[in-house]
Amino acid sequence: MIGMQRLIVKGNQIATSDGKEVKLRGANIGAWMNLENFLNGYPGSESALRNEFALRLGESGAAHFFERLLSGMFSEEDVVFLKACGMNVLRIPVNYRHFESDLQPFVYREEGFKLLDQALEWCEKHEMYAILDMHTAPGFQSPDWHSDNSSQRAYFWEHIQFQDRFITLWEHFAARYRGRAVIAGFDLLNEPVSNASYGRFPAQYRSDWDKINGVYRRAVEAIRAIDAERILILEGDYLGFYFEGFEAPFAEHLVYSSHLYPPPAVKEGHYPGVIDGEEWDKEKLRQAFFESEGAQFARKHNVPLLVGEFGALYIHPEELESRNRALGDMIEAFEDFGAHWTVWTFKDIGHMGLLQIDPSSEYARMIAPLLQVEYAFNRDDGWGRQQVAVMADRMKEAIEDAGIDRDLNRYFLEMSVRENYLQVLLLPSYVKLFEGQTPERIESILEAFREDRCLRHDSLGVVKRFLNS
Template identity: 30%
Template structure:
């Protein structure tokens, strides 16, 4: 039997999120990344979702393409997944969306596609029935709100900030989302933009003010969860606090990735974790507003990797230390991520599943080439790119070499973004799609069903940490 709906929408009161009775609510959960916004490292394809889908349509034809992706969307998150969430004591699901479920880039006159709302309704209803809040997260934008693969722009620039027509379209979409879920008290709020990266540091503020005003005209009650600039890490350009808004960081730790120093739990490493966190939340503490950590979490080593058990235990320890920081500050959080093919998720497709068995040679190749940015180990190919990087450094004066935003990437990151993560990945999409050639409807159904919860493996070490933290709330 479904629990009764909360009496009113959650709201902001000082530094807390509170319920209808004014009781503080700390939201704890995970994101369903890879589902309604697909990402390369989550489900195994290279590059960007829209490019992968084009290649799949070319290989499968319309009927089989629609069948596979409809089944994938159906199986990836079901009432069983929501019940599993709730069994861990978690209370909130962040739902990342690709705007293309709602808008047609080539036919904007069609308006909003109702299929997008049907899909989102199903997720929210499943979560509500399990007593879970949801946060609606717009993860992609026309032209790209950031330079990353997860904005599904297919390029290395964030063009959303340069075109008013893009900004108009997404403001209008948010108005319709708010209109639909107005009064739904299981919806904790709206995350209008995932990981903005505005090079000028002023356009983001303008759009936040615009979309906040537009949403409030149809839905005055729901909280807005506003990410900081530069991938939810920088609030230096923020000049004011908007009403009933929670401000959001993403707090990934370098210790949780192959390129970073291994986490040993030293006092210095713990100080570094706290220092980085405090820098990110300085704006919120200064203004006295709630903090939401919308993404964090390490990636995990595979059984075929050297020393994988020790590495994964170190990363569990890292996660525990991060949670202790958030607990001390009484902030809400959403870990990245719920379900994938075995890299970061709380559950993952089984190595014996039809999907993983089919794609195993390609997944091994993709890992060896290091084409995915997220958590890659590029040991095998680093020597190929180092001469290119050095050529740039030799050719461009030092005062200009790292001028390109985001500067934190340095020239190395921008080169990899163009060569590996964009060009090579785009071309590899056809190879990925070729694995699905001549598959029957029944076989495509079996491949999609690899992501059903009952067919997945649970990462118990991770889930036990989350369960314990939820129980201590």
């Protein structure tokens, strides 16, 4: 596109190639090329979901379902909508499985690249920058569900072939999109957890800085050999929070990225007020960001900081005003710091999206009974969460290890029960909802995710206050 210039790093700023400063403000296109259960409304992991659909609906039936789901989650109309809101960048999470099969490593799938190519063409047409984010890497860089991980084991850090595949896939991206101005940068690895090869459990976490620094250096050097000026984005360890052991910036055009989900945005309670045992107000929220390791690293090394993910979790209607206040205060802190930001996320079934599907839609009504089962295990008043808490506390008492934190122990056991067992049980029930449905019927159901069918959440108005400035 004639109106777009390639972005580079200039000191602690992101700028166009002719030196004009650019402030990146936008949204994540989550739940598109990397599905997530709590956003799309299915149980379990994406890979398990795709396998169950293929078993029950056949390869062609499964392909049709996912094609319609993805076209509903993101289309050119969405780019037009977000551009009209005042955004200038979209962070696009991707799952490596769109581009490469585990059974055929280093052999690349053109259909995955064509899907991404189409998105980049839409962005070019409407002069919207894109950040390509490796949300799911081969072998799983994180033990959590958002990296399409069904095992809670992050094999990526223990097997060199997974790292080699990761590097080579980025080299393929670099060659394919060399010089493409629409791409603001490559976000190399979403929310890495470098020292959880056997699970993220309730002990004191210690980053493996040699591993993560080594992987990042390898990736940067490999990409630089192909595209010398592409902005490369390095996320902090432990879900984007830890930076203390990062080596100093070792190449040009590096941007560093942190994620922020403080208690006022995700824990039950009223803000300002006492949340998760602490008194939170605007000044404390601002301080939490300014004193975060990501912000301190950016100041120390005079490099740009991108808050690649942040957002509010909307659980109870009575918390709407509180959550939106926290969301606005977070963005104000980013603006005062000079950080770039992309809010999580654009669309979903009603948890965090700026756009949310209509609860009266057929899709919402179909999945409602399954969600109620899940809510029993992930909400404070849920019977499942309460039962798991009792079991976790009994485990802690039996082990008598002073290093076990009660709340973390509860959280990780709850996540294991929910993500690795409960959702596996629920998965066939979800897929059965679509068995016997005609292709036309499935298409009609999944149109609930289209921009013109979605409801505009109040959080969209909060975000828009900080755009066009």
